[in-house]
Amino acid sequence: MRKLVLLFKPGQPTHRLLSWGDLVVLVIIAVLIYSGVRLAFRTPSVIEGPQISLAPTALPWYAVLSVGRVFAAYGLSLLFTFLYGSAAARNRRAEQILLPLLDVLQSVPILSFLPVVLLSFSAILPARAAAELASIVLIFTSQVWNLTFAWYQALKTIPTELCEVSTAFGFTRWMRFRVLELPFAALSLIWNSMMSWAGGWFFLMAAETFTVGERDFRLPGLGAYIQEAVAQADPHALAWGIGALIAVIVLFDQLLWRPLLAWADRFKMEMVTGERPPRSWFYEALRSSRLVRWLGEHWWRPGSAWTRLRLGRSSCRLRRQGVQSRRSLAGEGAQSRRSLGRIVWGLFGVGLAYGAYRAGEMLLRVSAEQWGMIVLGLGATLVRVSVALGMALAWTIPAGVFIGMNPRWAAYLQPLVQIAASVPATAFFPIVALFFLEVPGGLNIAAIVLMLMGTQWYLLFNVIAGAAAIPQDLKYTTVLLHLGRWERWRTLILPALFPYIITGAITASGGAWNASIVAEYIEFGDRTVYTLGVGAVIARATTSGDYPLLLAATLSMVVTVVLINRFFWRRLYRLAEEHYRFE
């Protein structure tokens, strides 16, 4: 059971709360947003959207398009992960910059970048290509950080003796990666990939349905289909669209992630056989399939033997060049490499300082009134996020404890909750909005409901896992001590759940902040509704082309969320790890 918790666990490094590295990172982000906003000045003011067909026969094609985008971004994420994570884990100097950067980036509300990314891309590329690329970049930025973090942490926690064995037996770089690092990280990478895919769908749905004023950035795909169905008030098409989306997610869960997990069980570091190894019907079917075995024997094995021979030969040659010469080479190269490094860092620093100066200049153009609006908006959004989180906690804790304490229920419901958690709430935004807009104060309620939809599953999932992990003898003890119901909650259940609740809540609050961008400002064909909130400020600044305000609002949101993470969640997380974790 314990392993399941890994799924939605954000990586939390244990360095100090704020360091100078964080400041550099925030400046880098500010400069990035500023550059995006500069580019945005050149965006065409009218962009034609695509025609979305509501015929159910179009759905497979839309599904392929949507999946293709997530795949492209995921491939990019893996590549980035292996390069960035390895660099951070191997080079002490690089680690000092790369790690805080990673940490800030993973807590930034990515969706707040959507307008900037879209606008800047459409300034340099044709509108369609820009929207495609922006969606991939956005999905990439939502998927990559936890993967990179997982890879980095795996590299850092490989047992010393396994590293020493690899060195003592003279493994090549490639062998080390294949035999040691990749298998060691496999489980964590797969769990994090599942989480990344869920995140990817969330942002894809938002990216596919993004329109700002006269600019229609929608992309043909499942998200756009659902939105169009709502806009045209076509319940049949709506049912088809949602059905297709859920079908795609269930298929991926059953045909890709479950089999991968069942297969990856061998990569557990534990030296004992687990009680309940993960299983997958599809994996069992593949394993017993004759066709697959035939393919393996006739194609896969000779193929891999051939590549191994190739790689083996080149690695042998490398080794023969000798241990002796390697050191002297390193000595000569180090000097020139160091001075080159200094020049590169120097240029980087100068560029950064200039960018920061220009960004500061642009921020000065934001009026005090607008700053006031941003602060007010931040407050309003914060209240909304807290309310959504509170509501989610109020129902998920009792429900989760009930499910988690009944193993039979847990066995059936847990996979369902996992799937529910990966169905993107953004896909339902148009429906919910349509429903609540008729009610007075509707958008406020709608925004909270939307946030709740995006966040509650993470919490429920973690609570179930936490409740299931409470040791049986402690439960017996509370019964033997004749503790009352409230006493039992106070002494056992709540403390035991605490780390799980915190872990879930960190992810949930991140999701809620993200949702605010699309939840506080909604356009339906010719209708525009918005409410007080920083998400609405960002969306409106984009529409009206007030780019300094866009920069200021996006940056403020990033800083706020990072600060909340550092000073609130991080502390709670540490408390949970140190005092409430069963060893």
Added chain:
Amino acid sequence: MPLLELRHVTQVYGTPPRQFTAIEDINLTISEGEFVVLVGPSGCGKSTLLRIITGLQRPTSGEVLYRGAPLTGVNPHATIVFQTFALFPWLTVQENVEVALKARGVPPRLCAQRAIELLDRVGLDGFENAYPRELSGGMRQKVGFARAMAVEPELLCLDEPFSALDVLSAEALRGELLELWTRGQIPTRAILMVTHNIEEAVFMADRIVVMEKNPGRVLADLRIELPHPRSRKARGFLETADRVYALLAGQTQPEPIELGAALSEPGRPRTLPDISLNKLASLLEHLAEMPQARADLYRLPEELAISSDALLSLTDAAELLGFVTVAHGDIELTPLGLAFAEASIQARKEIFSSRIRRLPLFSWLLEMLWAAENHQVPRAVVLEALESKFHREEAERQLEIAVTWGRYAELIAYDDSTQTISLDPTGISALVQSELAKALQK
């Protein structure tokens, strides 16, 4: 020409103000045909030495010569068998052996064949496709041996290879290794083993190199001439074991030397040994039942069912507290130790409390707490002060031991949630009393 030679090898960790010497000026030669065993207390740097010899780690200074040539990088003619087996859990037994061959560029077909042969030789035929987690500890270590032998090392290094195994498996595996070695069935030219088990060393070694800690240095180099197979009950065996114990346990020194320098003075303070207080009591009780309250150290591990390493730490602690004296491999209870062994729980605490107050680390800590506001000090402050004398890990360990001892003696309390160390109320009154007594004497 010796197979391996170490010249003035020193390993220092940390940077100048807070430096810590793990091993100092080690000179050692290993010749072909020798089975050398390094023994020493934990923390004497024997594992570090093993890593330096195999080239996994470069010493701070000194030279490592292999067949007369200085060693650069990992020694391709040496390999290590690890205490924790260090098998890849995701590879089968056969793949675990093959991977060592593959790394040497052996063609795949030959790899499989050689791996099966080797597994056969260590008696694991039939388990080729098992995963390590399906095997018992002893079988896992056999895979470790097979993998090490796969690369036909000239120098086989063993890092406490039997200490993670149960008694019977360890004994069986020792016998099998000795058989392979003495019959010349493996191409290995020399074996270097690290252990903290003294019986094991005497059982297997041609030479025992005894090391001491703080800093790690070679204390003695003994040649063991007993013929194989050796019997643990034979007189020669027992005499040798007695000698090694005598070397390692040393001799109880007069109190000022035994206690070491005060923390405020220059010089190395005495470290508190990491022991279980329950086992200390058991040792003293056991000795109290012996005729004349004395015993041969080498007999005690079996009688008390503890490792020789743990026994040496316990002896060290008991000496430090003045409960026993050690000389020539014999341990003897002092009158104070006898009183402790026969005392009630509360009286034991009082004796213990009065004894640890004499230790420099405690007198310094108590003084600091006494002077502090509310008699409490944050843990971090104490730790930082200790770091001027010990390297970081050791400082943390020392503080942890001090807190455990202090809690047992009811002198010190520690609040984990606020991370503060404070004087226990009982401790305060005890301190007041002793201050009063001192004043009265004057």
